[in-house]
Amino acid sequence: MRAGQNTGRRIxxxxxxxxxxxxxxxxxxxxxxxxxxxxxxxKRKRAEVIAEEIRAAGGSASIAGADIxxxxxxxxxxxxxxxxxxxxxxxxxxxxxxxxxQAGPGYAMAINRDAQERLVRTALPCMRSGGxxxxxxxxxxxxxxxxxxxxxxxxxxASKRAGEDALRAMIPELAAHGVELRVVSGxxxxxxxxxxxxxxxxxxxxxxxxxxGDLPTVIEFAAAVAAATEDTAESGHTVYVGGQDYLAxxxx
Numbered sequence: 715m716r717a718g719q720n721t722g723r724r725i726x727x728x729x730x731x732x733x734x735x736x737x738x739x740x741x742x743x744x745x746x747x748x749x750x751x752x753x754x755x756x757k758r759k760r761a762e763v764i765a766e767e768i769r770a771a772g773g774s775a776s777i778a779g780a781d782i783x784x785x786x787x788x789x790x791x792x793x794x795x796x797x798x799x800x801x802x803x804x805x806x807x808x809x810x811x812x813x814x815x816q817a818g819p820g821y822a823m824a825i826n827r828d829a830q831e832r833l834v835r836t837a838l839p840c841m842r843s844g845g846x847x848x849x850x851x852x853x854x855x856x857x858x859x860x861x862x863x864x865x866x867x868x869x870x871x872a873s874k875r876a877g878e879d880a881l882r883a884m885i886p887e888l889a890a891h892g893v894e895l896r897v898v899s900g901x902x903x904x905x906x907x908x909x910x911x912x913x914x915x916x917x918x919x920x921x922x923x924x925x926x927g928d929l930p931t932v933i934e935f936a937a938a939v940a941a942a943t944e945d946t947a948e949s950g951h952t953v954y955v956g957g958q959d960y961l962a963x964x965x966x
Contacts, residue, residue, distance in 0.1 A: 723774065725799045726943065727751040727791075729782055729833070730809025732760040735850065735903065738936035739806060740764055743943065744773030751795055752777045753809070782809055783821075783829045789836055796840040804943045805837050807881075808850045812870040819869075826873035831880040834888075843892025848942045849881055853960040856899040856952065861960060885949050894949035896942040901957030904929040930956035 726743050730736045732754035740750045741764070750768060752775060754761035761777040768775035776798075780791035795802050807830050812822030834847055854863050855874035863871045878897060885895055938955045945951075954961055 724748040724803040724943075725751070725795065725801060726804040726806065727753060727778075727795055727802055727837070728806040728808055729753045730755070731806075732757040732764060735932055735936050735939065736806070736808040737764045738932050739808065739939045740775065741768060741771075742936055742940040743804075744768035744775050745771060746940070747773070748804070749774040749776070749799070751775070753782070753791065754779050755781045755809070782833055783811075783825045785832060788829065788833050792833070792836045792840065795837075800840075801842050802837055802840050802845070803842060804846045804848070805834065805841070806848045806850065806939060806943065807833065808939070810850075810870070810874060812873060822869040822873040823876065826870065827877040827880055830877040831884070834881060834884065838888070838891055838893065841891060841893050845891070845893040846896065846943050847881065847888065847893060848896045848898060848939060849878055850939055851875075851878055851897060851899050853899050853901050853954070853957045856897070857960050882950055889949060896945070896947070897950070897952040898935075898939045898942050898955065899952055900930055900935045900938070900955040901960070902929050903935050903956075904931050 726748045728736050728740050728743075728750060731740045731750075731752040737752075737760075740752050744750045745768070750765075750773070752761045752765050754777065758777065758779055761779070765775040765777050778791055778794055780787040782788045782791070792802070809825070811825045830849065851874050852871070854861070854867055855871040856878065858871045858875040881895055888895055935955050938953050942953050
């Protein structure tokens with residue numbers, strides 16, 4: 715029998731899951747009984763290690779390589795999940811980008827808005843009623859326009875906010891399929907690649923956040939992402955992790 719078929723086990727696809735938050739979320743959900751599809755763009759070996767860790771701990775996992783910014787690759791990714799398991803229960807939109815040195819001027823919007831919306835639209839036909847889409851973002855993006863953003867992070871903040879807005883606009887369409895949206899927003903997460911990239915470009919941006927208190931850890935944030943895949947809040951609900959100064963804004 716194929717993993718996930720006729721077992722009651724949820725089929726969960728996590729984009730960008732070969733390291734960091736995505737990998738830790740995969741471990742948590744795998745330990746909880748889900749079959750986790752670990753998506754990666756280039757780091758196949760890392761993805762294999764994560765999947766093997768999950769299986770060694772008694773869970774179920776597989777890997778699937780795809781650059782979700784490429785429409786054909788995104789379609790192949792979803793088609794592969796549908797062909798193997800017959801459905802998709804949870805889609806965790808963790809992959810993002812824009813801080814890479816080689817990234818072109820339009821890449822942030824392409825990966826953080828266009829690719830996210832396209833992947834959801836592609837996946838929706840194979841998602842069952844009761845399914846869940848979880849969009850992973852940052853406070854600097856979620857509160858874009860209401861709080862200052864370091865100049866180097868501006869394209870990412872603007873594009874991820876645009877991605878969140880695009881997904882929120884899809885809530886009625888998701889509801890027609892019985893699928894709900896959750897957003898998980900976090901302060902800068904200690905130990906992630908984003909922190910390392912920001913520190914290279916603007917060390918003061920990271921130290922300024924630390925002045926407000928300890929940064930959330932990868933494990934803490936991943937636990938919130940995992941919990942958002944099965945909470946009972948209304949569609950569109952936002953879960954906040956860390957960054958109490960952001961949450962002190964009027965109306966939040």
